Amino acid sequence: MMKLPTICPSCENQLVVSKLVCMDCETEVSGxxxxxxxxxxxxxEQEFVLQFLINSGSLKEMANQMGKSYPTVRNKLDDLINRIKMLKNEE
Incomplete structure (x- = not known):
């Protein structure tokens, strides 16, 4: 299955969804x-969020699995939190 693109390959702006299709009955919804x-x-970033949830929020466990130091993983989480806050403010 193809991954959903989120960034325009031409101008690098955010893409929006304009059409949804039911795989069973082929109903289409546009907007x-x-x-x-x-x-x-x-x-x-999505993989990091998934691993965070799978590891019950244990950055220590994630650091062990990733082979990175706890501060490195903590910094990655802080960066991700800031990115999510920025995206939320743009809504």
């Missing part, structure tokens, strides 16, 4: 819909 905040994150 301009903004992507949810979590979908606006990069694939790497």
């Amino acid at each position: 301009k819909y903004h992507l949810p905040v979590l979908m606006q994150l990069s694939v790497e």
Whole structure:
């Protein structure tokens, strides 16, 4: 399955969803819909969020799994929090 693009390949602005299709009955819904905040994150950022949830929020466990130091993982989380706040403010 193809990954959903979120950034315009021409101008690098945020893309919006304009059409949804049911895979079973082929019903189509058209409009301009903004992507949810979590979908606006990069694939790497989304993976970090998933690992954070899977590890019950344990940055220590994530650092062990990633082979990185706790401060490095903590900084990555802080950066992600700031990015999410910025995206929320743009809504």
